[in-house]
Amino acid sequence: MTTTATNERRSAPRRLIRREMRRDLWAGTALVLLATLVPTFMGNVFWQQAMLLAAVYVIAAVGLDVLRSQAEQMSFGQGAVLGVAAYVAALANGVWEEPLALAAVYGLLAGMVTGMLMALPSLRVQGYYLGFVTLAGALALPDLILKFKDQTQALTGVNVFPVGPTEPLFGSLNWLTIVVTAVAVVSLFAGAVLRSSSLGRAMLLAGESPEAAVTVGLRPGQLRLQAFALSSFAASVAGVLYVGVIQYVGSGSFTLALSVMLYFVVIVGGPGKVLGPILGVGLLYVVPDHLLSGLVDYRLLIYGAIVLAVMFVVPEGIAGGLDRLVRRYLTKGSDRDRSLISLRPILDAAPSAEAAAHDGGDAPLLVVDEVRRSFGSVKALDGASMTVRRGTVHAIVGPNGSGKTTLLNAVSGLITVDSGKVEFEGRDVTRLAASSRARLGLARTFQQPRVLNSLSVWENIDCGRVSDRQIPWFEEALASYAEEWDALNSGVLPHGQRRFLEVLRALHSGPSIVALDEPAAGLSHAERLEFGQLLRDVASKTSVTVLIVEHDLELVWNIADQITVVDGGRVIASGSPAELRNSKTIAHLFVGVEHVAG
Template sequence: MKRAELTPVLGGGALLLAVAGVAFGFSSYWLFLATSAVLGALIALSVGVVHGRAGMVTLCPMAFAGIGAWTTGWLGMHTGLPFVVLVLVGGLAAVPVGVLIGLPALRLRGVNLAVATLAFGGAVAVMVFDKGFPGAAARTPVARPSFASSESGFFLLCVLVLVLVAVALSAASRRSTGARWTAVRDSERATAALGYSVTTTKLTAFATSAFIAGLGGALMAGQLGILSGVGFQPMASIVVFTAAVAFGSSYVEGALLAGVATTVVPELLRQLGLPQDVAPGLFALAALQALAAGSEGVAGQLRAALRARHRKRRTMYAAETAPEPAGEPVPRPRPPIPEEPVLRATGVSVRYGTVTALDSVDLTIRAGSVHGLIGPNGAGKSTLIDVLSGFVAPTSGRLLLRETPMDGVPPHLRARQGIRRSFQQGRVNPQLTIGQYLTLSGRGLADRSLVERLIRAFGCPPAGTRVADVDVGTRRLVEVAATLAAQPTVVLLDEPAAGLSAEESAGLGRAIAGIPEHFGCSVLLVEHDIELVASCCDEATALDFGRVIANGTPADVLGDPAVARAYLGADGGSEPRRTIMEVHS
């Protein structure tokens, strides 16, 4: 067995031995603490979903846990359902509440969202938990199942639930659900541009987080038997959140460290005779350090160090895995472009108060063509792409995809209907491998063969390479490839050559020129690299101050003196015959 295959086997075996040692070698008191640590890890995992993966702040995980505990206690008193069913129902009971508290996340960010979730947790504590849990007044405990009635048995049950949740989250991270969470964390605009609803993605993260925390609370009801509202107050949520951030609970090892810390540190303080208030302060300082460093906590730093060590042992671009040269040379002249338009903008204007960003712009992208869009800074190019992709609503004008009106259609639905785009700044999700990102971008349409074709066409590193491990220029190539993964009708490329060397830019130009033939979609290319536009475009449009000043073949547009004057910023009498190609050279 290879070393890479042996490592997880040995790690799993060591973990099983550790669990067995705790279950059968600890006293009842330490078993109780170990169970508390496991449940703390479970609730920390819930924070890892909504904050670590989806990038949203939630300060009410113990409120969700309390709802699960309350539901389990009430059902235990009034029904004869098995304990395992009670735990599942307790988790599910927190889901609608999680969706409800997730609604503010659609509008709020950062501190504002933190305050909203903290206020929610406080309201639940006052309205529900302070009135007492079911069975508390009569001292009626929640009955454990017979197979887990002992401390060791219940500890093993809690470990099993933690393992199942960790496996489920690991599976989700390899599929579109988990990838969408991290995509939203990195860029909501990019997520929408991939065809995914930001609203649905955020609410799914909150619902999943609430379910996991609810499971933890339901198991706490079985662990403690009789509950009080003390453990579910807002301060308890803050402690869990800070520990989860400090240790990196988006990873299972970080969640375990957080669970152990929130259980063991208070116990150590008690034995040392120190105030219990010291623990929240320590976790808060560690969380602030992690947030300030932009890291994913202790677990994230450890994983980053291991990845760096592995990178030193291998050559990323080994000869046997080196990608083929980017793109296939496209002979000139190309076949005549059909007259059929696939995307038409007619009379599009965008005004911000007294500022006119676009003024009655007409643009037609024809089937099987590469259309260049040029102009000086501030000409309105990026605004026009935002209008075409749905991120900016025009003040007036029409937009048709073939014969289908796109007016009022949100970005993620435009992406699903065939309009894909890249971004000027680059919005590739660094947490995924290149293959995972292309698969996510394909929305189920990008099989392995298409992913490999895209990698070869754009000279990307192998599919197993993490995006975080490649340079900015290579990420731009990956982003361009991703726009084609869902086989769209038209792709809008916003300065894809930014950050590329001259050789890489030339290769990108060949690949872009071959997109209509090899991938069957049209292209709108926004670029400052005039040579790239001249080499790969069939038609071109020039903008200046939000108006179309030239339209036609690239040679005609680039040879128009008005275009040169726009780039030079000269008046009408200054160098009227100088072309933009001469300016560029």
């Protein structure tokens, strides 16, 4: 068999930061430097402090953006994490009289613990439910500070005098200004590096489609916790720096309004964009609090109006809107002009000896034994059994609602079964999670291709690759397209090409079997013919077994070695197309089969 475990490094495009982010990173760096250093060198202490606080908010917003747009998690509690870190650092230095460095460490630890406590519910709930849980954290913090007023000195607040860091070095320039500015710039770069990394792509896939993520071996819960840890770290760093800038914390310092502002900063600024946090902080903090300082009591009202206006005009946020404009007017040519993707030349690169190679001899690759699964009173699988041989194209067919997709889900582990057994490569995987099955070589595609439009074609193919399994010649052939496909935006791919992309992604994980759910749905007649031949070649040239659920019987009859017919959750017939062609048992299920089979 060609699938091997190897530590060879892939010859994929390697870059620390995605090309299209670099311009924004330099612009963001320039904006941060200008905002903090111009008032500093002009000796304007008021604006110096205002801009340092804005930089602190940028740091927290970059972290929240990782959570919001990379991991697709909703948190309204970022202000509380920042607040706990700030409060503990202030208490440690101002009350317990610990040195500044140790106080900062206490603050960071307290913020991280708070963030991770808020993250735990993300293992069970997501979306708005998670948002509400984190909102409770943001609501509770001011009350908790008051409740423990003796310990928190809530009535007087805590003053901190970071003498060393605020000592002038040159004019108004001090270490605090240098550190806050540097950390804000570093946070922009760190966010961009994360987005460009395989970890960032894995987070994105797990956030947008947890189902697709587990089928390439990712663990979405773990990735969500990692995203929370990163964003909590950013908020905690921001909290500690907040104490240096404001030099005071009190019960009213970290109200819900702070969490709301940070969330809106991300949404209004442009989720997933380098410049988003900077533009968001500019519009939602600097404008209402300083440029319109007389209206500060109407802060929430101003936020609301700005959010509504921006969402109406540029739903993708200001940075997203700017990006669209730049693409439209400044980018020469477009992805639409490029040749799109193809599997054919890659499969044609197969060495001729490949077809015969199968580890494991004649032993079946996959055995499904008497599997049952009910949804309420519906018996989706009612004792279904099936044996899939290596290197074959094996089709599952049956009428609508007969249990085909459920059978595929039981095989790939996307659902648990009530009883019965699933064996893969001789191993009982019935109780194994989908991600673990994927790591063993069980790949999967979906009825609706799970393609991440914000990533390039190559990044989508390479998305969340977690094991070292690979088909060496396939990787070599694929790598020759890596540069070209890395420059191709997957958002422009038509439906049929998105299917190819999913198959490429599945094969890129070096599977023993690839399970495809209705791959021909939505394809034109010509595309179906091409796709059928490609699947045939996948089985014969890569030794990867193809398990396919399909309604298109013409396709099935033309490419399948074995067909399993499902009805009412049971397997009612199984055999080669020749064996099934004249079966009276199933003829009534497929009007026109004989005609199709010709």
